[in-house]
Amino acid sequence: MATATASSSSNSSGGSTAAEIEDLRARVSATRWPATAGVDDWSRGVPAGYLKELAGYWAAGFDWRAEEAALNEIPQFETEIDGQTIHFFHARSPEPGALPIVLTHGWPSSPVEFMKVVGPLTDPRSHGGDPGDAFHVVLPSLPGYGFSNPIGEAGFNLFAVARMWAELMRRLGYERYVAQGTDVGSGVAGMLPMVAPGQVAGVHLSGTGAAPPFGPALEPDRFSGADQARARKFNEFREEGTGYLALQSTRPQTLAYSLNDSPVGQLAWIVEKVHEWTDPAIDLPDAAVDRDQLLANVSLYWFTGSGASSAHAVYEGMQAWKAFAAQQSGPAPKSDVPVGVAVFAADTAIRSLMDPDGAIEHWSEYGRGGHFAAMEVPELLVEDVRLFSRSLR
Numbered sequence: 001m002a003t004a005t006a007s008s009s010s011n012s013s014g015g016s017t018a019a020e021i022e023d024l025r026a027r028v029s030a031t032r033w034p035a036t037a038g039v040d041d042w043s044r045g046v047p048a049g050y051l052k053e054l055a056g057y058w059a060a061g062f063d064w065r066a067e068e069a070a071l072n073e074i075p076q077f078e079t080e081i082d083g084q085t086i087h088f089f090h091a092r093s094p095e096p097g098a099l100p101i102v103l104t105h106g107w108p109s110s111p112v113e114f115m116k117v118v119g120p121l122t123d124p125r126s127h128g129g130d131p132g133d134a135f136h137v138v139l140p141s142l143p144g145y146g147f148s149n150p151i152g153e154a155g156f157n158l159f160a161v162a163r164m165w166a167e168l169m170r171r172l173g174y175e176r177y178v179a180q181g182t183d184v185g186s187g188v189a190g191m192l193p194m195v196a197p198g199q200v201a202g203v204h205l206s207g208t209g210a211a212p213p214f215g216p217a218l219e220p221d222r223f224s225g226a227d228q229a230r231a232r233k234f235n236e237f238r239e240e241g242t243g244y245l246a247l248q249s250t251r252p253q254t255l256a257y258s259l260n261d262s263p264v265g266q267l268a269w270i271v272e273k274v275h276e277w278t279d280p281a282i283d284l285p286d287a288a289v290d291r292d293q294l295l296a297n298v299s300l301y302w303f304t305g306s307g308a309s310s311a312h313a314v315y316e317g318m319q320a321w322k323a324f325a326a327q328q329s330g331p332a333p334k335s336d337v338p339v340g341v342a343v344f345a346a347d348t349a350i351r352s353l354m355d356p357d358g359a360i361e362h363w364s365e366y367g368r369g370g371h372f373a374a375m376e377v378p379e380l381l382v383e384d385v386r387l388f389s390r391s392l393r
Contacts, residue, residue: 042275063292088139103180144156147304181207278371279369279370290375
């Protein structure tokens with residue numbers, strides 16, 4: 001990993017030490033596996049048989065150094081904004097007319113999620129695309145994630161992160177840019193036009209849900225077709241899939257001890273979400289996404305201690321959201337910049353709920369992929385971002 005100011009251009013190898021890698025392998029090999037409940041399916045969480053095999057590959061077959069080298073092929077830097085260390089990748093396009101774009105990941109993810117889209121976005125000419133669709137890519141790590149650690153003085157809330165991104169783009173000399181985000185990152189992207197008026201050309205969102213997870217259930221009969229199926233899927237998630245969120249948003253420190261001490265615990269915590277949130281037509285997490293890319297993301301969490309810090313980021317983010325909701329007397333303010341939304345097969349976003357006024361200019365629905373679209377179906381996400389952005393150039 002390179003360490004530099006936002007205006008510098010150095011890039012050097014760094015990150016985990018050989019001792020840390022050996023410690024990871026030893027810890028995985030020495031895992032004290034729990035007794036099972038007589039079932040080995042996903043009904044109670046990650047099945048032991050599957051996790052033992054994946055953990056065995058992590059310890060003996062996975063090459064972290066190769067993944068680290070691939071990450072280090074993209075220039076990366078650190079800067080401090082509002083007392084927070086921000087780590088970011090910055091890949092400039094060879095095309096002179098490229099449009100800047102800032103990509104924001106969510107939980108339980110990191111910039112590793114976007115590695116397959118950086119090349120096609122920055123250099124479409126070399127990836128069978130139109131050079132007129134090129135972007136300069138800025139890819140930061142959220143506070144408390146990856147090398148943007150620890151969480152700084154400002155804490156974690158979406159407005160604060162959006163202000164940091166606006167300042168980062170200013171320091172990089174980008175006066176007009178697109179914001180793309182998924183999961184928590186979609187909230188950051190959506191707020192950027194409010195904190196940087198006149199600078200955000202458009203906002204592209206993915207990984208969005210039908211409604212807040214702690215709100216009321218939806219009435220599926222209000223909808224038809226694919227939207228009715230999404231409403232049912234959202235209700236299932238609300239009833240059975242929010243345990244992780246309840247724990248992280250109320251007792252992150254209790255969870256932090258396990259995530260920071262057990263690599264297999266960290267692996268299971270992330271793999272469960274990859275299983276539940278990826279394309280429903282694909283059975284296993286490492287069939288929906290590349291196995292090595294999945295483990296690269298988990299490894300980054302392990303080596304940086306991001307399991308614990310991201311749990312605290314979720315806690316602080318939820319506290320900020322609750323405080324904002326309590327003070328909000330009317331509809332949240334909306335930006336007047338163009339908005340695009342990509343909905344993949346595992347997503348629950350419903351247009352009539354998200355866009356009751358018909359203000360969203362670009363809405364795409366795909367029969368493949370899911371919450372981690374940049375890993376699952378990178379070609380679809382890239383094409384959707386290109387389509388949305390053409391009118392903004």
